[in-house]
Amino acid sequence: MSDDKLLHSRRNALKCLAQGGAGTLFVLAGGVFTPLDLARAADDKPGTAKLGKPLFVQISDTHIGFNKDANPDVDATLTQTIDIVNSMPEQPALIIHTGDITHLSKPAEFDLAQQMLGGLRTTELHTVPGEHDTSDATVTEYFSRFGKASNNKGYYSFDHAGVHFIALINVLQFKPGGLGTLGADQLAWVAADLKGRSSSTPIVVFAHMPLWTIYESWGWGTGDADQLMDQLRRFGSVTVLNGHIHQIVQKVEGNITFHTARSTAYPQPIAGEGPGPSPLKVPADQLPKMLGVTSVFVQKHPSSLALTDATLA
Amino acid sequence: MIYRKYRTMLTLTRIALLWAAAASFPLSATAQDAGQIVIKDYMFAPTSVTVKAGTTVKWTNKDDEPHTVVSDAALFRSGAMDTDETFSFKFDKPGTYHFTCSIHPRMVGTITVE
Numbered sequence: 001m002s003d004d005k006l007l008h009s010r011r012n013a014l015k016c017l018a019q020g021g022a023g024t025l026f027v028l029a030g031g032v033f034t035p036l037d038l039a040r041a042a043d044d045k046p047g048t049a050k051l052g053k054p055l056f057v058q059i060s061d062t063h064i065g066f067n068k069d070a071n072p073d074v075d076a077t078l079t080q081t082i083d084i085v086n087s088m089p090e091q092p093a094l095i096i097h098t099g100d101i102t103h104l105s106k107p108a109e110f111d112l113a114q115q116m117l118g119g120l121r122t123t124e125l126h127t128v129p130g131e132h133d134t135s136d137a138t139v140t141e142y143f144s145r146f147g148k149a150s151n152n153k154g155y156y157s158f159d160h161a162g163v164h165f166i167a168l169i170n171v172l173q174f175k176p177g178g179l180g181t182l183g184a185d186q187l188a189w190v191a192a193d194l195k196g197r198s199s200s201t202p203i204v205v206f207a208h209m210p211l212w213t214i215y216e217s218w219g220w221g222t223g224d225a226d227q228l229m230d231q232l233r234r235f236g237s238v239t240v241l242n243g244h245i246h247q248i249v250q251k252v253e254g255n256i257t258f259h260t261a262r263s264t265a266y267p268q269p270i271a272g273e274g275p276g277p278s279p280l281k282v283p284a285d286q287l288p289k290m291l292g293v294t295s296v297f298v299q300k301h302p303s304s305l306a307l308t309d310a311t312l313a
Numbered sequence: 314m315i316y317r318k319y320r321t322m323l324t325l326t327r328i329a330l331l332w333a334a335a336a337s338f339p340l341s342a343t344a345q346d347a348g349q350i351v352i353k354d355y356m357f358a359p360t361s362v363t364v365k366a367g368t369t370v371k372w373t374n375k376d377d378e379p380h381t382v383v384s385d386a387a388l389f390r391s392g393a394m395d396t397d398e399t400f401s402f403k404f405d406k407p408g409t410y411h412f413t414c415s416i417h418p419r420m421v422g423t424i425t426v427e
Contacts, residue, residue, distance in 0.1 A: 068377050068396075104379055104393040131416045135381050135393035174418035219419050276355030276417065278378050 054092040055161060055305065057085050057122070058206070058294040060243030061263030063132065064113040065103035070266035070279030071287060074103075078116055080312050081264045081293050086121045092295060093160060095122050098243035098261060099130030099171070099208030105141050114145060129154060130208040130244060131171040139172075155186050157193050161298060163305075164197065166190065168207040170222045179216065179223040180209035187227050194231055202237040202305065204296075210242045212251065212258050215271035220245055232256060239305065241294070245277070248309055259307060262292035288313030349373070350422065352380050352394075352414075357422035366426050369403040380420065385411040 059081060066074045085092070097117070102109035110133075117125060126149065133142040143152045150156040154169030168190070170180035182190075194203075205211065211228060213221030222228075232238045238256040246268035251258040266279045267290035282290060292311040348370040351358050355376065364370060372382050374394040382391040382400050388410065391400035404410065404426040414420040 070377075104395060106393075132379070132393070135379065135416055137390050137392040174413065174415060179418070217419065219417060276376075276378070278355075278376070 053298050054088060054090055055163065055296045055298045056094045056096055057088075057092045058096045058098060058241055058261050058296070059085075059117075059264060060098040060261040060294075061100040061130065061246055061265055062097070062113060063100055063103040063263065063265035064116070065106060065109035066265055066279070068266075068279055070281045071291075074265040075112070075116065077288075077291055077312060078113075078264050079119075081291075082116065082119050084310060084312070085293060085295075086119075088295070091122050093122070094124040094126060095120055096165075096206055096241065097125065097127040098206050098241060099128050100132040100243060100263075101127065101130070101142075103132055103265075105133055105136035107141055110141055110145055126158070126165070126167060126206075128167050128169055128206060128208050129171060134171055153186075153189075155189060163202045163204055163298075166193065166203065166205045168205060168211075168228075170207050170209045170211070170225075179213065179219055179221040182207075182222060182224050182228060187224065187231075190228060191231055199234050200236055202239075203232060203235050204239045204241065205232065206241040208242065209244045210249070210258070210260055211240050214245060214249055214260075218271065218277050220271060220277075229253075229256065237305070239296075239307070245271075246280075247290070257307075259294065261294045262290065262309065262311070264291055264293065267291070351375055352420075355417055355420055357412075357414075357420060360421070361423045361425065363425040363427060364404060366405060366407050367403070368426070369401050370424055371399055371401045373397070373399045379416060381415045382412050383415045385413065390415075 062078050063074055064078070071077060085095070095117075101113045127146045129142045129146070143154075147154075150167070150169075154172065155167060157164065157166045159165070168182060168186060170182050173181040173183045205228075207222070209222055210220055211222050211225040213225075215221070232240075233254060233256070236255055240256060240258045242258075242260045243263070245260050246263035246266065247260065247270070248262060249258075249260045267282060267287070268277045269280050280290075289311050292309055295308050295310065297306045297308070348362070348364055348368045350362060350370060350372045352372060353375040355378075357372070362370065372391070372394070374380050374396060377396055379393040379395050381393055382389070382402075384390065389402045389412075393416070394400055404424060407426045410424040410426065412422050412424070
C-alpha cells in the first residue's frame with residue numbers, strides 16, 4: 001500500500017470514529033510519559049514522526065452491555081477505537097485494558113468483549129478488572145476468562161522491552177464507605193516483586209481505580225495506595241495508569257507520573273458535579289471528543305517513553 | 314341509573330371489606346412497607362431500615378447506573394442490578410446487618426431485624 005493510500009485509510013478510520021471514543025498512546029520522554037493526541041498521531045501532523053516505537057496502547061472502560069442515553073452503542077465506539085489502533089503506522093507490542101471491560105459482569109458481555117478485542121492486530125492483551133467486572137454474585141466471570149495470568153489473584157507482573165509492568169487489582173476489597181483497596185497480601189507481593197530490581201528499570205503500574213485520591217466522596221482513589229508509592233519512589237521512571245473515571249486526570253510527583261484514561265464508552269462528570277459519577281449525556285457531536293485511547297511510545301531508550309491520548313474525533 | 318348506583322355501592326362495599334382485612338393485619342402491612350429500599354442518586358433510601366424477623370427486604374435500583382447489595386458479613390450478595398432491577402433477601406434472625414454497593418462503596422445501609 002502506498003503512503004498516500006495508508007494515510008487515506010487512516011483518515012477514513014478517524015472519520016468513522018466521529019461517533020465514539022478511542023484510547024491513549026504513551027511515549028516516555030526523558031523518563032516522563034508525555035500524553036499525545038492519538039488522532040493527531042494518526043493524522044501524521046508535524047512532530048508525531050518523532051514519537052518513536054509504540055510500546056503499548058491502553059484501552060479502558062469499554063463497558064460492553066451499557067445501553068443508556070449517554071451512548072446507546074458502545075459496541076460501535078469500541079470498534080472505532082480498535083480501528084484507530086489497527087491503523088497506527090506501527091503496531092504496539094501489547095495492549096493493556098484497565099478494567100470495566102463489561103458493564104454488568106454478564107457472561108454474554110464478556111464473550112462479546114473478548115470477541116471484539118480479538119479484532120486488534122496486536123494480540124498480546126493484558127487486563128485488570130474494574131468493579132463492573134466483578135459485580136456478578138459469585139465474582140467468577142472475569143476470573144474464568146482473564147484469571148490465568150495472575151493465577152486468579154488479579155495481580156501479576158511481566159517484562160517487555162526493558163520495561164517492568166505491574167498489574168494490580170483494587171476493586172475487590174472495599175472498606176464500606178471507603179476507597180478501593182490493594183490489601184496487605186498484594187502490597188507484600190509487590191515488595192517481593194520489586195526486591196533486587198535496579199532503580200533504573202522503567203516501571204509501568206496499572207490498575208482500574210486511580211492509585212491516588214482524585215475525589216474521595218465518589219471513591220475515586222485507593223485507600224492504601226501510599227504504601228505502594230513508598231515502594232515505587234526509588235525508581236527513576238514510574239508510570240501509573242488507571243481508568244475508572246472516564247476522563248484524563250494527570251499528576252507528576254517526583255519520578256512518578258499518574259494518568260487516567262478516557263473511556264471508549266461514555267464520559268463521566270468532573271469530580272463533584274452532580275449526585276454521583278453517572279454516565280454523562282453530552283450532545284452527539286461532543287461524544288467522540290470525550291472518548292479515547294492512550295498509547296505509549298519508546299523514544300530511543302526504554303526509560304524514554306512518551307504518552308499520547310487520542311479521541312475518536 | 315339504578316343499575317349503576319348499585320354497582321358503585323357494591324364496589325364501595327368491596328373496598329370497605331378489603332380495607333377491614335388489611336387493617337386487621339397492620340403488622341404485616343407495615344413490615345412489608347419497611348422492607349422496601351430504593352436506590353436513587355447513589356444512595357440507599359432509607360439508609361436504615363428496621364423490620365421484624367422473617368421479613369423479606371427488597372432493593373430496587375432507580376439509577377441509570379448499576380448497583381449491587383453486598384452484606385459486610387458475606388450473608389448475601391446480589392449480582393449487578395441494572396435500572397429497575399431488584400434484589401430480595403429474607404431476614405430470619407434478629408440482628409444488625411450492614412450492607413454496601415460493591416461498585417460504589419461509599420453507598421452504605423443498615424437493616425435492623427427485631
